[in-house]
Amino acid sequence: MRSQRLWPVHVLLAVGAAAMVAPFLWQLLTSLQTLGEATHVPPTFLPGWRWSNYAEVFTSMPFLRQFLNTVVITVVRVAAQLLFCSMAAYAFARLRFPGRDVLFLVMLSVLMVPSQAYLLPQYQILMHLGLLNTLTGIVLPGLFSAFGTFMLRQFFLSLPLDVEEAARLDGAGPVRIFWSVMLPLAKPGLISLGVLTVLWSWNDLLWPLVVTSDAGRMPLSVGLATLQGEHVTDYPVLMAGSLLASLPMIVMFLVSQRRITEGIAFTGSK
Amino acid sequence: MPVTRTVGAEAASPSSAGSAAGSAVSVAAARAGARSRLARRVVARHGHPREWVWGYLMVAPLALGLAGFYLWPIVQSVYYSFTSWGAFGGQQWAGLANYRAFLSDPQLPKAAWNTVLYSLLLLASIPLSIVFAALLNQVRGRSVGLYRTLYFIPVVSMPAAVAMVWRWLYNGDYGLINYLLSLVGIHGPHWVSDGRFAVYAMALVGIWSVVGYNMIIFAAGLKGIPRHYYEAAQLDGAGRVRQFFSITLPLLSPSIFFVSVVTVISGLQMFDYVLLMLGRSNPALADSKTIAYLFYEYVFLDHEQGMGCAIAVVLTVALLLLTAVQFRVQKRWVHYA
Known part of the structure; x- marks a missing residue:
């Protein structure tokens, strides 16, 4: 009875899923064709197995360099955000000090404002520091996150008080309680924030676009964007390159699917 | 004490x-x-x-x-x-010179309209993702994870890469979309280099890339609706459609509110696809600029920083006002259980 009524559900879901995945399949197909096959009318639906397109990605643009840039940028941002946000979030959630709630609201106000409202002065800061066109410059503003602080504060608030109380009675100070008691308890929240930060950082475009002009210093997102601007029309190579650029995030998602979906559902419920 | x-x-x-x-x-x-x-x-x-x-x-x-x-x-x-x-x-x-110049900028009406139009079109992702979330909620077992994964791949993919793929799909001469249209006798336009279609083409990509994200929020919202509401409704003789409108939608309204606020905020800041899918030398660009793109152009290409900052301030105030209005209006339609 139940399974009989379920088949239309599966059909509709499958149609939606096909619409989600079809562009990627087309991308994969094109990436394995010669330019002649790709621009053939009517289109050829067979791959030419031209793997050399993938090799060409590395020679026609500084792909490896930009890939490594993206990795470095992402790792530094994630590490810094996890440290700074969790420290502040714990203090906002559990320690008492004058001005705490006002300070928290002021920090939160950053979340309400579009990035255009601080982009130019941020650019000027980097210019004054001589950090335009450097990885340090790209990384700097993203070391701090109002969103991450908000998310982790909510997480700390949801943790039970009694473990902390017990540690305090044993004579542990705030730093010890934070480091050895609360952080281990907050691991699911930290992982969720980490994964969301990786995703944001990997795909981030506007800021690195504005502060880099040197292809060797760009992350992949900007590298691909400028490739497009130069009207490179070797579609198979472009498809191969963009597939390689997205692949790490798709793999990370497949591995940590539960964390990402939990993190999103968590932010959606608060 | x-x-x-x-x-x-x-x-x-x-x-x-x-x-x-x-x-x-x-x-x-x-x-x-x-x-x-x-x-x-x-x-x-x-x-x-x-x-x-x-x-x-x-x-x-x-x-x-x-x-x-x-x-x-x-x-x-x-x-x-x-x-x-x-x-x-x-x-x-x-x-106020910058603000005056901005208000009399001949590019403004078109850019403002494009921004609003894009945001409104993006809202279409909400009913779509509610339907898919409700469908997904009916399914049990391993296929749930599979569907969720497939719907989520566009969300995690790099916008720069996604834009490249869609530009290729939209290509007027060799694109898959126009080929499929030609099978049913329609001669498709050059989607992203024709000012009449570019905003719609970008909005379709925007919807496609956000459905999976919204679906997860709605799926979590649906999980929170107690089963016995439906059982009671069934006893009262309410059909599936009636149940959806009388139970599911009202109880899902907090999630719908959250998603619509986020959608409007991100829609009004649309920039990425204008740069990535159209590009600076596209003939359709003049007809397809958004407010956020104007900001980028004034500040970083035309070196009219004062003007750019005036745009940023107007955009910020508009976003804050709109969010405040949404929070006001939500009291009339959002039910917190």
Whole structure:
């Protein structure tokens, strides 16, 4: 009875899923064709197995360099955000000090404002520091996150008080309680924030676009964007390159699917 | 507990002041008492000063970072919006000149309309993702994870890469979309280089890339609706459609509210696809610019920083107002169970 009524559900879901995945399949197909096959009318639906397109990605643009840039940028941002946000979030959630709630609201106000409202002065800061066109410059503003602080504060608030109380009675100070008691308890929240930060950082475009002009210093997102601007029309190579650029995030998602979906559902419920 | 203690101390003080032991002594004692009372109240509310130090120390890195890289820059942007910039640096007070120039900018009406249109089109992702979330909620077992994965791949993919793929799909001469249209006898246009279609083409990609994200939020919202509501409705003879409109939608309204706020905010800031799918030399660009793209152009391409900052301020105020309105209106249609 139940399974009989379920088949239309599966059909509709499958149609939606096909619409989600079809562009990627087309991308994969094109990436394995010669330019002649790709621009053939009517289109050829067979791959030419031209793997050399993938090799060409590395020679026609500084792909490896930009890939490594993206990795470095992402790792530094994630590490810094996890440290700074969790420290502040714990203090906002559990320690008492004058001005705490006002300070928290002021920090939160950053979340309400579009990035255009601080982009130019941020650019000027980097210019004054001589950090335009450097990885340090790209990384700097993203070391701090109002969103991450908000998310982790909510997480700390949801943790039970009694473990902390017990540690305090044993004579542990705030730093010890934070480091050895609360952080281990907050691991699911930290992982969720980490994964969301990786995703944001990997795909981030506007800021690195504005502060880099040197292809060797760009992350992949900007590298691909400028490739497009130069009207490179070797579609198979472009498809191969963009597939390689997205692949790490798709793999990370497949591995940590539960964390990402939990993190999103968590932010959606608060 | 601390409250009753202060009340008790206050009740005790008039009787001690009544004794004739010399006013100076009693005033000093009262002062000392008040001080310790104040101290006790402060400690009760704000914790011990030792706790304060740790609190400030732990907040400091983040607070300084956000203040230096976000809060102060916001203040600066507002100031810049009232200045004009010389070619060799240095700003001069310009009053409202930038705002006036922006309002009379011939590009503004089109850009404002494109931004609003894009946001409205993006809202279409909400009913779509509710339907898919409701469908997914019916399915049990391993296929749930499979569907969720497939719907989510566009969400995690890099916009720069996604834009490249869609540009290829939209290609007027060799694109798959026009080939499929030609099978049913339609001669498709050059989607992303024709000003009449480019915004719609971008909105379709926007919807496609956000459905999976919204679906997860709605799926979590649906999980929170107690089963017995549906069972009761069934006993009352309500059909599936009736159940959807009388139970599912009202109880899902907090999620719908959250998603629509996020969607409108991100829609009004649309920039990525204009740059990535159209590009600077596209003939359709003039007809397809958004407000956020105008900002980028003025600040970083035309070096009209004052004007750009005026746009940023207007965009920020518009976003805040719109969000405030949404929070106002939500009271009429959002049901918190």
